Amino acid sequence: MTDVLVIGAGPAGLTLAVDLARRGVRHRIIDPGIGAGSRGKGLQPRTLEVFDDLGVVGAILETGALYPLIRAYAGADVVWEGRMSEPKTPSDAVPYPNVLMVPQWRTEQILRDRLTELGGEVERGELASFTQDADGVTATLADGTTIRAAYLVGTDGGRSVVRKTLGIDFAGETREEARMLIGDVRTADLDREHWHTWADMRTQTLRIGLVPLPGTDDFQFTAPLQPGENPDLALATYQKTLEEGTDRTDIRLTELTWSSIYRVNIRMAERFRDGRVFIAGDAAHVHSPAGGQGLNTGVQDAYNLGWKLATVIKGGPAALLDTYEEERLPVAAGVLGISTKLYQKAVEGQADAHQRGEETQQLLLAYPDSSLSAGPLGGTRAPDAVLHDRTGARTRLHDLLRGPHATLLAFGTPVNIEHPDVRVVAIGESGDHTDPGGQARAAYGGSALVLIRPDGYVACTGDATVIRTHLARLTRAA
Numbered sequence: 001m002t003d004v005l006v007i008g009a010g011p012a013g014l015t016l017a018v019d020l021a022r023r024g025v026r027h028r029i030i031d032p033g034i035g036a037g038s039r040g041k042g043l044q045p046r047t048l049e050v051f052d053d054l055g056v057v058g059a060i061l062e063t064g065a066l067y068p069l070i071r072a073y074a075g076a077d078v079v080w081e082g083r084m085s086e087p088k089t090p091s092d093a094v095p096y097p098n099v100l101m102v103p104q105w106r107t108e109q110i111l112r113d114r115l116t117e118l119g120g121e122v123e124r125g126e127l128a129s130f131t132q133d134a135d136g137v138t139a140t141l142a143d144g145t146t147i148r149a150a151y152l153v154g155t156d157g158g159r160s161v162v163r164k165t166l167g168i169d170f171a172g173e174t175r176e177e178a179r180m181l182i183g184d185v186r187t188a189d190l191d192r193e194h195w196h197t198w199a200d201m202r203t204q205t206l207r208i209g210l211v212p213l214p215g216t217d218d219f220q221f222t223a224p225l226q227p228g229e230n231p232d233l234a235l236a237t238y239q240k241t242l243e244e245g246t247d248r249t250d251i252r253l254t255e256l257t258w259s260s261i262y263r264v265n266i267r268m269a270e271r272f273r274d275g276r277v278f279i280a281g282d283a284a285h286v287h288s289p290a291g292g293q294g295l296n297t298g299v300q301d302a303y304n305l306g307w308k309l310a311t312v313i314k315g316g317p318a319a320l321l322d323t324y325e326e327e328r329l330p331v332a333a334g335v336l337g338i339s340t341k342l343y344q345k346a347v348e349g350q351a352d353a354h355q356r357g358e359e360t361q362q363l364l365l366a367y368p369d370s371s372l373s374a375g376p377l378g379g380t381r382a383p384d385a386v387l388h389d390r391t392g393a394r395t396r397l398h399d400l401l402r403g404p405h406a407t408l409l410a411f412g413t414p415v416n417i418e419h420p421d422v423r424v425v426a427i428g429e430s431g432d433h434t435d436p437g438g439q440a441r442a443a444y445g446g447s448a449l450v451l452i453r454p455d456g457y458v459a460c461t462g463d464a465t466v467i468r469t470h471l472a473r474l475t476r477a478a
Helices: 011-022 045-054 057-063 104-117 161-166 235-246 294-313 318-347 397-401 436-443 464-474
Strands: 002-007 027-031 069-074 077-082 122-124 127-132 137-141 146-154 170-186 194-200 205-212 219-224 255-269 277-279 386-389 394-396 406-411 422-427 449-452 458-461
Touching: 002 011, 002 137, 002 294, 011 027, 011 045, 011 104, 011 294, 027 146, 045 057, 045 294, 045 397, 057 104, 127 161, 146 161, 146 294, 161 277, 170 235, 205 235, 219 235, 235 255, 255 318, 294 318, 318 464, 386 397, 386 436, 394 397, 397 406, 406 436, 406 464, 449 464, 458 464
Parallel strands: 002 027, 002 146, 027 122, 069 194, 146 277, 406 422
Antiparallel strands: 069 077, 127 137, 137 146, 170 219, 170 255, 194 205, 205 219, 386 394, 406 449, 449 458
């Protein structure tokens, strides 16, 4: 019997598997092996922080790039240039302030490689059915194999077999009139420094988009489809669509490496848990592509759930699992609202429809109303900061948070808390680190003691008694 069975090896499923593997949780992850293509290509700043904690941000930074300058054409003439957002310089509080473009297939490969390093692997298979009882879940695969697990997590996409088996309503809409031809193509006739677009500038309606995918020879191709149009997904179709949408014949597509028809779905599950079974990522919520929220929200789902499953499996309070839906469902609903609003702006041709700001970066997402949060900072993202170690070398606070533990920051306050799941960071003249200028303490509201959850959110501030009481809700018994 395994502890956790994960169904689906997209970004959410792989994030969960990596988190479980580094926590020593027995798990299996099953996937039918369908290629993702470039699909969800934007990684938000908060997701980059998650990937830093999971040990993959180095590989992501090496292969990714900032979104390029958008260039709009009328035929061969450039009529406009601009950006979704201006690049920001990293700061002490926010180490990754910019959205990074990485094709989804590469993000998945980097996570798979990390899982392999941790001793795990993705198994080829397809879920047929499952049942659950008081002690666990029995899953049956399409080939007849059965797997027994204490918990099952469905990260198997918008058509989730897990969600459908549970009978969970997936409320929302499918906008059939808003279908799009999408694919990864190659051409030598466009530069790779710009996002090339052709649009009706009067209505701000896209006709053709070609964005270079960093670290590859591909461009992601996008073009809206007319109602009832069901094109053959062949290179010739993309070439014909390109010529009709640009009024140009000098751009030749030489290869098609992935193709799909995308339908705008805006839906959310009515609940994220049923007994010992959970859903996350697209299985729980699907978004329009506007704002690049879908993949990132799924990663956050998995990051929220991983440490809670691990804690309960190792003897922690079972009530911790109730907080997954409590925290993530309202966040998913809010994010769905943001992406839908941005999509509607694009549909209406509003002039600022392409612009992006803080609301899409997911750094401001928080759990202030969670039963795991207390005090004025409870549920907020733990800001990064710079400390100095005893040699005077600079140390990023997030470097100390990295790993499968909760963290207690003690600013100049002696505290005697020993727990296998908690790292105590003493900051002050008698501690291992100092806080020159008091900037780190100021970032945490001047609090003397700050308890930070394993997923990098503040649990509470207060005296040692408050901290000990709160620890009992977050961790197994010491």
